[in-house]
Amino acid sequence: MPPPIEDVWPAVCLVRPQMGENIGAVARVLLNFGLVSLRLVAPRDRWPNPKAEVVAVGADHVLKAAKVEWKLEDALADATLVVAATARPRGLEKPVWGPRETATKLRAAIAAGERPIVMFGPEASGMETDEIARADAIMTLPVNPGFASLNLANAVAVFAYAIAEARQETDAPSWFKSENPPATQEELEGLFSHLEQELEHGRFYHPMDKAPLMKRNLRALFLRTRMTQQEVQTMRGVIKALTVGRGGRKKDDV
């Protein structure tokens, strides 16, 4: 198993969060996607918060290391780049990015030595305009305009996922994770001949002039699966098992 990921940047800053459960859920989902820096500005309830601890189970160290401040400016003091997550840009003249764009830009910024922080507002009301005004850019999620209000941890989940995707970008996507060697053309040909021979024996091809088309369609079906060597062997076993004991043909005829 590869080693755990624990990226210090970007940090996530919860502005006036209300429910302890949500703070705990944010800590958990940050660590799920390899982020560990959490900041809290004026949490509504006392801190530390036992409800947060229950929900954050497994991400305790993220929660314990959370930096708690009373003023937003203190929480953002060391940031070189601030993004506000909000559905409502409210006419501020700021760039507006989606999560993917935000993640790509932040990863590039971090590589260049920057310290970005992404702010998320309180559950019920969102951030004040002058809080958002501190941001260099706004991150907006592509939400349903008829039902835009996201659970806080779900919103952070989407952002943290986008960061994890951006982290992986260098890796090629692996469409097919098979550890087993793929069948060669020769092995496939052996399978097809075997099958076609048995089908002829079972009078599958009628009318006979359609046989080439029927063969082609069957081959297309099996080619599409990109069979492994093991699977070709299995299919040959299947054909043998299906045809064993039928009349008019000797066992060793193959």
Add this chain to the structure above:
Amino acid sequence: MPPPIEDVWPAVCLVRPQMGENIGAVARVLLNFGLVSLRLVAPRDRWPNPKAEVVAVGADHVLKAAKVEWKLEDALADATLVVAATARPRGLEKPVWGPRETATKLRAAIAAGERPIVMFGPEASGMETDEIARADAIMTLPVNPGFASLNLANAVAVFAYAIAEARQETDAPSWFKSENPPATQEELEGLFSHLEQELEHGRFYHPMDKAPLMKRNLRALFLRTRMTQQEVQTMRGVIKALTVGRGGRKKDDV
């Protein structure tokens, strides 16, 4: 404000979900990203669940319309494409996609008339291997290997967000070029039962305790091809042709 988005496909299927709160949170985040089709297989607690209703507030209609089944196969019966969200592919021969790739493929599939369903397992344990075996593909989130276990609603949030992103991209590449209607789960199930019955008759499964594994591997092979209805019919003809006239079994036994 643009009109609300309410996409019927893809559907999300929660397999044996445990906590009502999580089911409610899933309903909410689905609607946040414009999805409305929820299916539940054997929820642990009674249904309807008041705890789910409290958390789903605002997405009540998604929760109320949720289709509840006791068996996974019933919940998937009308699907033409099934994706299992899991961190553990466990050696099954299936394509493995990230959320973005899954979303792009599903949007293209839907445009081509398919009915995709994405399954998420229970909170504590995840899905069983034979549940995952029903899927055409696996969706894996790019999680921290040191802390991979996501809250259920957060996992669904990431997928639903990816769908919303894909919705915004003007035209998705068409992954499904076939003009022929894809087979439903029910048609595939009919094919598999037919094949398995005939294989049993041909004494294919030995030793007998390996039968479940052998069945799973064969199913995986055929699921991967994403067969059309026509191809399922062809394969049933193939099985008949291969088994016709063999001893010990009557012609009309099927």
